[in-house]
Amino acid sequence: MTAMGLMAAAGLGVLVALAGIWVSRWRRAQSIGALMAVVVVAAMAATFAGVAAITLQMVLEGSARFVVLGVVAVGALVGTCVAAVVSRRVVGESRRLVEAVRSVPFVAPQGLPSELQIIANTLEEAYARERALEGARRELVAWVSHDLRTPLAGMRAMAEALEDGVVTDLRYVSRIRHEVERLSAMVDDLFELSRIHAGALRLSRSHIGLADLVADTMAGAEALAAAKGVRLAAAVEAPVPVPVEADAGALGRALANLVVNAIRHTPSDGTVTLSTGVSGGMAYLAVADACGGIPPADLERVFDVAFRGETARTPTADGGAGLGLAIAQGIVEAHDGEIGVVNAGAGCRFEIRLPPASG
Known part of the structure; x- marks a missing residue:
């Protein structure tokens, strides 16, 4: 009878586990609290079913059988309540993290569970790097605008002077060529820098x-x-x-x-x-x-x-x-x-x- 009880308990446990896995996969897009509830319910259901199966096979009559089942039921209820409290805290902390992410600037909230705290700190570092890169990009645009505009304005003035016949000094031609070479070098550097920042630099080691x-x-x-x-x-x-x-x-x-x-x-x-x-x-x-x-x-x-x-x-x-x-x-x-x-x-x-x- 004991062997049959163990087999029955094992069979019921497997069925409950499969059911729990199916529900968790079906509801995987739900909140962490819902997934934790599925885990706890599955664990408690498997325990209760196993104990019930063994109890029914044991020589327990009358009140003794109900006492055993009652103890297991109370344990399941207590476990479910604790899981509900824990999952509520996890959900609350997750929502706190989401609200912080939506705020500008993002500051990692403190006092989160360790895994969420690691995520929050990592996000804060990533946001800080992104802000620094964005600031550098704005500075680069302003820098390029200034350093391209100045030589271009000079080249335009010299070209117009040559075109109108105001001057015939070949030094203007030499100066224009010099500025063209400088601008070409600047464009080459900008292109190289853009490849580096895009991770497109190909090395032949x-x-x-x-x-x-x-x-x-x-x-x-x-x-x-x-x-x-x-x-x-x-x-x-x-x-x-x-x-x-x-x-x-x-x-x-x-x-x-x-x-x-x-x-x-x-x-x-x-x-x-x-x-x-x-x-x-x-x-x-x-x-x-x-x-x-x-x-x-x-x-x-x-x-x-x-x-x-x-x-x-x-x-x-x-x-x-x-x-x-x-x-x-x-x-x-x-x-x-x-x-x-x-x-x-x-x-x-x-x-x-x-x-x-x-x-």
Whole structure:
């Protein structure tokens, strides 16, 4: 009789469980409270049915049988009441979170259950990032509007003067060509930055040596440094640093952007030093200049798009588009690396850190 009771209890439990699963799937779009109620009711129903089946098979007569069933029924009622209270609190906290999300600006409510608190804190961080990006986009639009309008107005005036025969100086033609090249470089930088922000930057990775990258970058920057009267120096750690797995063209552009910015902000007779090595298990590329340093309040913002601090890397008369640091940061982060800047010596030191190549 006992075996039959166990089989009956197991069978009833399975049926109740299947029914509970079906109801929860059918009503999965309902509130958390409703789903919790289904779970509790299913658990209590399975317990009550199992106990009832065993009790009916046991040698219990009269009041003893009713006492057992009554105890189980009371337990089921108590469990249902507790579940109702808990589910009501969960629903209330969920609604509090929803109301906070709908408010502007969003501030994560405190005192939520741990899982909801994690969601709220994550949402607050995401909203903060979105606000920062939106602010950067607005600044970029204003910046582009200003820095495109100025050269275009000058080119229009020079073109009209040439067209009307007011002037015949070929220097106007040379100036127009110079401005066209500057605008073309600016558009190229904007396009590259948009690809980085859209996650559309495609990297062709291979094992490359950082010493070779430093040599190539110095060769490409020699003309600009000579025109500015700035010396270029290299310091390669011995033995030659371990290779990294990177896109040589993209990483070379990031390093070149740092070097060009360093040259532009280093006074004549100053020195820009490129160095590479391994530190803390990470390969690094560093560019040290003699710009006089960056105000501490600006150090964390120099990589922001369109940031213009007291000594920020901004568009200059020699054609800089002012987006070099933002592009460099995007390229480095696409390589799973880090980029930062600190004041050091007579200027500042920009450093790119990359994980060494595996294998």
